[in-house]
Amino acid sequence: MTGGREAAPALDVAQVSHRFGARAALSDVSIRVERGRFMALLGPNGAGKTTLFSVITRLYNNQDGRVSIFGHGLDREPSRALARLGVVFQARTLDTDLTVAQNLHYHASLHGIGRRAARERIATLLDRVGLSDRRDDKVRTLSGGQSRRIEIARSLVHGPSLLLLDEPTVGLDLESRADIVAIVRALVREEGLSVLWATHIFEEIEPGDDAVVLHRGRIVARGQAGSIGSEGESLEAAFRRLVTEPKDGGRQAA
């Protein structure tokens, strides 16, 4: 069992389906994020990205299928699974009335890390996202890009090995967007963090990244980002073709 866990992928989503009433939000979705890899989850609005994130973070129980994080099944060992997971949600989730440090300490305590132990870690992370000087400022005084960087720092406070980001750059200017991409890419490169990055912005994806395309709750393409398109077709063009084709339920495994 432990041997299997050593080799288990960072995230294994196996045949997950989820319904809201009569509407199927996810149908038979399988995704594997290998350790130390950056995986892009591409999908238009309403494709089911946020639902998938809610299932992975156990906000919803998956109705069918199985989710494991580093071999810890979300159904059987939710605590161990969640402990290794860091999340940046699409919506801003910082407490705007509290300071940056108070927000980060609150998060540390949610993971059982006491104030003294967290202090050093928080200082390091704030340095990493370039916002050490804003430590004692109220979150409401930060710009959109700055709060996003704080949210990334927050998601790392408990030292997760898998980071989930749900369209983290939405609504940010080009510079802030580039900053955030650079921070996360550095984490993958230097610390071996595994990342699942949901987006529909193609500049954020490199040809060597793993990618899956989610459309109407189904995976319609998967593979290396550079090879998803057919000969001479850009990823963006391939994506447009995949999400406009009316083949509801068409699957194409790589």
Add this chain to the structure above:
Amino acid sequence: MSIQTRTAVTAAPTRMPGVSHHGRLDAVGYLICLGGIVRRELLRFFNQKERFFSALVRPLVWLFIFAAGFRNTLGVSIEPPYQTYVLYEVYVVPGLAVMIQLFNGMQSSLSMVYDREVGSMKVLLTSPYPRWTLLLAKLIAGVTVSVVQAYAFLAIAWFWETDIPPIGYLAALPAFVASGLMLGAIGLLLSSMVRQLENFASVMNFVIFPMFFASSALYPLWRIRESSETLYWICECNPFTHAVQLVRFALYGQFEPVACAVVVGTTIAFFTLAVIAYDPGRGIMARRGGPAGDNS
């Protein structure tokens, strides 16, 4: 502020001194988690000064104006725990203190709905601790705030000759904790049922006011019985009545077993229902929309 300079000071999480790879999942870790949730609640409470004052002003208005006005109309005869004929102001103090907790319980519930709308509930629920322990921590955090408020009110009411023996203030602490837990648990369940913040006004109309007025907070129940037997039984069945009685007796150094049993029983029942409602597979989380109303 290049990435290179940033990474120079970064160590891998596993190498951080004093920090285990992913916090502690044992009892100590849980206590840290509980402490963090209570701390956040207190920080938010003291940040919102208006909230603190309005929570105090409401019962003080009742005490200084309403009770003074009714002083001569509503005489309260001798009944336990009072040993003599008491002034109306003296009678209403315990009820007003518990009213603070009632409003606070609903306020916590309101902030749960707000947290769900803005998404910070998601952050709480991705904590690795079992969900029921997170809800319990939320409940304890709310109770801490409500007990602070209740004592702030008692401190001001003290100048108004409320005739509470000094030992009563101490004896009432467990009673305030119990009533705070009960009202918080009711609020917690309500927060799982209210879909949107806008619907909260109806909670005021259909929960707070009926609970407060159909209770022994403002008038002894024998008075109500004189006018309506049915109403009397409604008040008897109202858990708020028992919370008020538990506190009232405790303030005079006495223990009311029936009130205590009702308060504890109601707390357990409502907390259990709230845990079911917040379960990821059932209740609100499973319904369309989920915790933040997103459905993409």
